[in-house]
Amino acid sequence: MKLSQLQCFVALAELGSFTEAAYAVGLTQSAVSHALAALENEVGVTLLERNRKGVAALTDAGQKIIPHVRELLAQAEAIEQEAKSARGLAKGKLRLGGILSFSPGLLAGVLARFQKKYPDIEVVLFEGTIQEINDWITCSIIDVGFVLHPAKDVESTYITTDELCVLVPSRHRLHAQTEVSPQELCEEGFIMAKDGCSSQLMELAGLELKQFKPLTRYHANDSATLLAMVREGLGITLLPRMMLPKKLEGVVALPLNPPQMLQIGLAVRSQEIASPAAVLFVQTVLAWMQEVGEIS
Template structure:
């Protein structure tokens, strides 16, 4: 008797027909019948009472008893296999972190890309959310650290904060956008086009609405995921607003065009968002978390403002 014979017998009991049972176990009907006969010979009893003319069948008393025992045996073997394999597979290390929509666009993916090459066995739990939600995840122990705009997170002595370089914002559009044809592009030209952004700071929202000649800035869409914003901008007349490092990357790959205005307000040139890493002082960071934070700091140190004239005062923008 072997497990194949028991599986064939269970298939016969389930389907109630030799032909369908043979098809379900992917063998010929003749081979299936021989397997059932061999099982009866091995057990020394009849398991199936076949009808006259080969039509239909019924399980004998021994057959009904075997059906219950065979199911227990098959399930036990499957459980045993899973248990044995599980002994060889220790749980994969887990890195849990959170970040705001803006650092999720360029900075954090770049750091995690380097990280996965060094720790290929690690599972990553990355949560992209607003600062208040991230801080709650941190306090509850659901993440080890977060990267977000420090101006929107209230911290105390119980937290460790590592400030990163501020990012200013830039406006961008698809290639061959109507705004690209203007020789002296004025900020008021924005009044004729829909706008979309990712987590625009409140002070820039007010600034843009004033200079664009609107009582309020009608942002048509504000989203957490920059890739959605980019796809919409590249396929419509939508004007996007994003952090400068995101725009610079897209421009360098010929995906979008940067918009420059002759009357651009100084607040737009030097204002932006202040990234920072935050974690709890009363909790020890894992080796992997420390590695990612160091990688983020190293990548962040390479970031500089595009406009040399404002680069010197860029760190003082916030």
């Protein structure tokens, strides 16, 4: 069993295409196909099969095996990075999880700083919801990612604090208020993100009360869609201030009373086995935050 075979297997599972997988691992399609066949022959089961459209999909056996493969590859990458670090080199790959629509200024700023300081570390960015990033870390799909701190089942480092806001249409009955209490939102319909953090945000806003269960009318994938739906009067939503554009049109952001703050962190699966690149990225973000002082 070779690492190159495992890399081809994971690339095929993630991309679903022999063409794209070959490009990702730097091999020909024929080489990727032979690598998969050799791996399947060695383990004695079919790991991937093509559907009628030619898309490669995991078999039941492949779904059970791939978490172990991802973990093995992550550790192999960490071993290589540790060996290079011992020789005074900072080289390798960093798989980073960024929250969709989350503070472009923060992400761009820290990436620019990191790439300037460590030009030989390749950063591969994965964008998803907070819940997806948590899942990707635990499954070794990414090495480090932005999360709500503290995060469940992973180890997170606090980096900054953000404010939770209520977003209402500009013509809404609450639009002129300077702050909003949880009680004033009891009769409202909500539009929330499609991830496991929606209920957590509602709890932080004081809305998950035993005597009151908020009505969620719609779910959306990203903050831009949420804001567009709020603008059209389809409901209201809750978002961290960092996920808001600098200029809001047709929507008003109101602070909660009492104010509700969110802690933002960077998480790895385990501090003990985190790759050197992941450790360097966390250190870079902490240093950048100290210099900047606040997020733009």
